[in-house]
Amino acid sequence: MANITMIQAINQALDLALSADDRVMVLGEDVGPNGGVFRATEGLYEKYGGQRVVDTPLAESAIIGSAVGLALGGMRPVAEIQFLGFIFEAMDQMSTQASRLRFRSYGRYHVPLVVRAPYGGGVRTPEIHSDSLEALFSHLPGLKVVTPSTPYDAKGLLLASISDPDPVLFLEPMRLYRAMRQEVPDSWYEVPLGSARVVRPGDDVSVIAYGPMVPVAEAAAETLLQSDISVEVIDVRTLNPLDLETLSASVAKTGRAVIVHEAQRTGGLGAEIAASLQERAFLSLEAPIMRVTGYDTPFPVPSVEDWWLPDADRVADAVNFVLHY
């Protein structure tokens, strides 16, 4: 056990996977001697060498496209896209190629590929670096989409993703990389994909969040407790496939739900979750399911982003709205 940050937990998971399985390799831009722009791959190049921790040319489609070939050729590539906002360059290789090869080959081939990408706001990046694109990828059959909110989950979900026979997009909330420390086991453990986590049990409202919005939801729950409002916070963790069992069980209990995500609202994951919840728990609902999300604009410049990003205050407003509906 060590008290470590999320970025350290990710580094540990990569280290463990590289040491446990010769087929595992890490590839991307600046992941070698530089150790990644966020230090996720720090020390790995020195430990495993340039054949397994590979600086690629600056070309996202080449990273994902060649990783598809590497995976088909018997390797277990863990590719890094330096910032999720740049993944559009590799959109065909992600969506039509990696995600679809099992289907297109009628099960003859599969692509055990993990694509890691930092995402989300709150760290004052230059433009395009903070986009939350999870809904685009959750829409793609054949791909799994995962995002942790704690160091423990980051390590366990990343190891589960590397073990998974299908392609996984592993989204790392940039602002949580060093936001907290947590006791994390040193050895290999996996947090199963497709399972949500009840972060904090409660009775009055379910607040459903993931990635960078989980601490925001927790902060709102803490504030609301002072007004005797008991909030159940759920971390979705896997965005596709969704753990609708856990989500609908919570809403069946509380009768009210607020969904929080940083990404823009229209066509977002919140819409999918809300639609699924009303299908499964309609008669339990005491109020409409509300969403607290980023606004339907491009992610703004740093001087505005704190106003744009959902915060505990907006979450508390939504909770109060559904409670007094």
Next chain:
Amino acid sequence: MDPLKAFPLIQVLDEDGRLIGDRSQVSDDQLRAFFRWLTILRTLDQRAWNLQRQGRIGTYPPFSGQEATQVGVAAALSPDDWLCGSYRDWAALVYRGVPLYFPLLNSMGHPAAGAFPDPVQALPVQVVIAAQILHAVGLAWAAKLQGEPRIAVALFGDGATSQGDFHEALNLASVMSAPAVFVCQNNQWAISVPLHRQMHSQTIAQRAIAYNIEGLRVDGNDIIAVYQTMKEVVERVRAGGGPVLVEAVTYRLGAHTTADDPTRYRAREEDERFRHGEPLARLRRYLLASQILSEDEMQAIEEEAKGLVEQAVTDAASYPPSPPESVFDHVYASIPPQLLSQQEELARRVREGRRGGQSHG
């Protein structure tokens, strides 16, 4: 630099089928086998076109004119080498061991056409232009990391050279010194867009200079030239010489697909000019003149080809249909709960015969 001089067209048979180069690397028996395959494939291609016109199969992309390149390339590979081709590369796939009925099955919309039988080492045909070139790089790179003697070959057309993935693939392969061969079938047309609108370069082979890799230009309608060139290239790449770009200059004799009408954009004279040097007629003229095959023997091969193709038509038509609910089977390794409930719903509707409304035509 004059690219046409720096990358001279490698030719063994001229357009009239006269031997103008060295053919020491290919035996008479091999040439008879090539003639047989080119005949079978041409027969299949023409039959497929007619089947589509009769409404018995769906959209089909004919490969006529490109058989020499595709067979010549496939014949130069070892069984363990990877082949990553596009939707027009069925000739190479069939030569490699994919059953003759697979291209038909594919155009009938049967999902099993994506699963070539073992041990055919080839990816499903690629539809997105140039995407497979990167897969070949990854497969070659994996072989190199594993210390395996395998190489990977990508087949693509002249249109693909305009794509970013073409550049990204050649650059990455060059940087990684991956054992990959990039075979561009320059068939002069990307649907309706001629080569001179695709690029201002004089050759495709010269692009190799930019990546500091070997580039070659071969007459793609000359199966002896393609086969011999590829044999040498494959050997060098397998030995660790790094990737190679081969431009096979050929011509798409037919339409882009059965949904296309090339008379709208292609001049008749050009068609006639290229038709004269097309690969099957060229090989035929040479084999007859050199008495490697007689008219009678050729006729027997043509009869055999008709029989094989008719059998393929029967095989495709009688292939067991895929149950609609099996569409869920190969999305993930195991079916997630939401997909499972959708699959159950579809299976129930299939069972009850409830397909409401008309989905098409």
